[in-house]
Amino acid sequence: MRIHLKRIIDNSYDIRFVNNISEAGADIRSTYPDARVFIITDVNVGKHYAGPFARCVSGRTAPAYVLRIPAGEASKNRTMKESLEDQLISLGATRNSVIVALGGGMIGDLAGFVAATLHRGVSFIQIPTSLLAQVDSSIGGKVAVDHPQGKNLIGAFFQPKKVYIDVSTLKTLPDGEFRNGMAEVIKYGAILDGKLFTFLEKNRAAILRKNPNIMHAIIERCCELKRAVVEKDEREVDYRRILNFGHTIGHAVEQVSNYRIAHGKAVAIGMAAEAKVSTALGILSSNDAARLEDALKAFGLATSFPAKMRTTAIFDMTLRDKKTQQGKVHYTLLEKIGKARVGVPMSRVRAQELFER
Numbered sequence: 001m002r003i004h005l006k007r008i009i010d011n012s013y014d015i016r017f018v019n020n021i022s023e024a025g026a027d028i029r030s031t032y033p034d035a036r037v038f039i040i041t042d043v044n045v046g047k048h049y050a051g052p053f054a055r056c057v058s059g060r061t062a063p064a065y066v067l068r069i070p071a072g073e074a075s076k077n078r079t080m081k082e083s084l085e086d087q088l089i090s091l092g093a094t095r096n097s098v099i100v101a102l103g104g105g106m107i108g109d110l111a112g113f114v115a116a117t118l119h120r121g122v123s124f125i126q127i128p129t130s131l132l133a134q135v136d137s138s139i140g141g142k143v144a145v146d147h148p149q150g151k152n153l154i155g156a157f158f159q160p161k162k163v164y165i166d167v168s169t170l171k172t173l174p175d176g177e178f179r180n181g182m183a184e185v186i187k188y189g190a191i192l193d194g195k196l197f198t199f200l201e202k203n204r205a206a207i208l209r210k211n212p213n214i215m216h217a218i219i220e221r222c223c224e225l226k227r228a229v230v231e232k233d234e235r236e237v238d239y240r241r242i243l244n245f246g247h248t249i250g251h252a253v254e255q256v257s258n259y260r261i262a263h264g265k266a267v268a269i270g271m272a273a274e275a276k277v278s279t280a281l282g283i284l285s286s287n288d289a290a291r292l293e294d295a296l297k298a299f300g301l302a303t304s305f306p307a308k309m310r311t312t313a314i315f316d317m318t319l320r321d322k323k324t325q326q327g328k329v330h331y332t333l334l335e336k337i338g339k340a341r342v343g344v345p346m347s348r349v350r351a352q353e354l355f356e357r
C-alpha cells in the first residue's frame with residue numbers, strides 16, 4: 001500500500017511597505033474579517049505600538065488580544081512558547097485565528113513557531129519592528145526557539161501569510177539595536193551585492209541618522225536579496241546557507257556569552273573572524289577583508305572576540321553548529337565583496353588551526 005502525498009504547495013506571500021502600523025492593522029482586519037487576532041509582542045515594542053495597532057485590528061465581532069512577554073533573547077525558549085500556548089488556548093484561539101508577531105526577530109521567531117504548531121498551524125503575520133527583523137528574520141519562514149545546547153535548535157519552516165514593514169518604527173529602536181541590524185545589512189552587501197556594500201560605505205552618516213528614504217531603499221534591497229535566496233532554496237538544502245556567513249562563529253559567540261551579546265553584534269564579530277579564515281585559505285584578498293572590517297567598525301560594530309571570552313570555548317561551540325557534518329564544520333566564506341562561497345567543509349584540526357591564527 002502506498003500513500004501518495006506529492007503536493008504542489010503555494011506558500012507565496014507579499015512584503016508590503018506601509019506608512020504606519022495602523023495601515024497594517026486595517027489591512028489585516030479586512031483580510032480576516034471574522035478571525036480572532038492575537039498580537040504577540042514584547043514589552044519594549046508593546047509600549048509604543050501594541051495599543052494603537054490592536055485598536056485598528058479589533059473588529060466588532062472579532063476581538064484582538066495583545067500578549068506581552070519580556071524583551072530579549074532569554075524569552076525565546078520552550079517555556080515561553082508553552083506559556084503563550086496556554087494563554088492562546090484559554091483565550092479561545094481556534095484554527096481560524098491569526099497570530100501577529102509585532103516586534104524584532106526574537107518575537108518573530110517565537111510567535112512564528114507558536115503559530116506553526118498551534119492547531120497544527122494557524123495564519124501568521126509578521127510586523128517586524130527592528131532593522132534586523134525588517135531586512136532578514138521576518139522573511140523566509142524560519143521560526144524557532146533556543147535550547148540550552150544551542151540556538152534555534154527546535155523550530156520549523158513556516159511561512160507568514162504576509163509581512164508588513166513600517167520603516168518609521170525604527171525611530172524608537174535604540175541605537176545599539178539599530179547597529180545590530182546594520183550587521184545583517186552589511187552581510188547582504190558582502191555576500192551578494194557589492195553595489196549595496198559601496199552604498200553603505202558612502203552613506204554612513206545618513207544611515208546612522210536613520211534617514212527614512214535611505215533606510216527604505218536599503219531595507220527594500222535587502223528584502224529583494226533575501227527573497228531571491230529563499231525562492232531558490234526555501235528549506236536551506238544548500239544555497240540558502242549563503243546567508244550564514246558570519247553565523248557559524250557568530251552563533252558560537254552569542255552562546256558562549258549566554259546571549260548577553262546580541263545576535264547582530266555577534267554576527268559582526270563572526271563575519272570579521274570568518275573573513276580572516278577566508279583570507280587564510282587564500283579565497284579572499286586581505287584588501288577586501290579589511291574593507292569588511294572597516295565597514296563594520298564604521299557602523300560601531302566590534303570585529304574581535306570579547307577580551308574575556310576564551311577562543312577555545314568559541315571554537316568548541318562552533319562544532320555544535322547545525323551545519324557540522326561528520327565532524328566537519330561547514331563555513332560560508334567570502335570570495336570578494338559581493339560574492340560568497342557556500343559550505344566550505346573543514347576538518348576539526350584545520351578549522352582550529354585557522355581559528356587560532
Ligand SMILES: NC(=O)c1ccc[n+]([C@@H]2O[C@H](COP(=O)([O-])OP(=O)(O)OC[C@H]3O[C@@H](n4cnc5c(N)ncnc54)[C@H](O)[C@@H]3O)[C@@H](O)[C@H]2O)c1
Binds near residue numbers: 042130131137140170
Ligand atoms: N528567522 C530568521 O531567519 C532569523 C534571521 C536572523 C536572526 N534571527 C533571530 O532574530 C533575533 C534577533 O532579532 P532582533 O535583533 O530584532 O532582536 P529582538 O527581537 O530581541 O529585538 C532587539 C531589541 O529591540 C527592541 N525593539 C525592537 N523593535 C523596536 C522598536 N521599533 N522600538 C523600540 N524597541 C524595539 C526589542 O524589544 C529588543 O529589546 C535572534 O533571536 C535571532 O536568532 C532569525
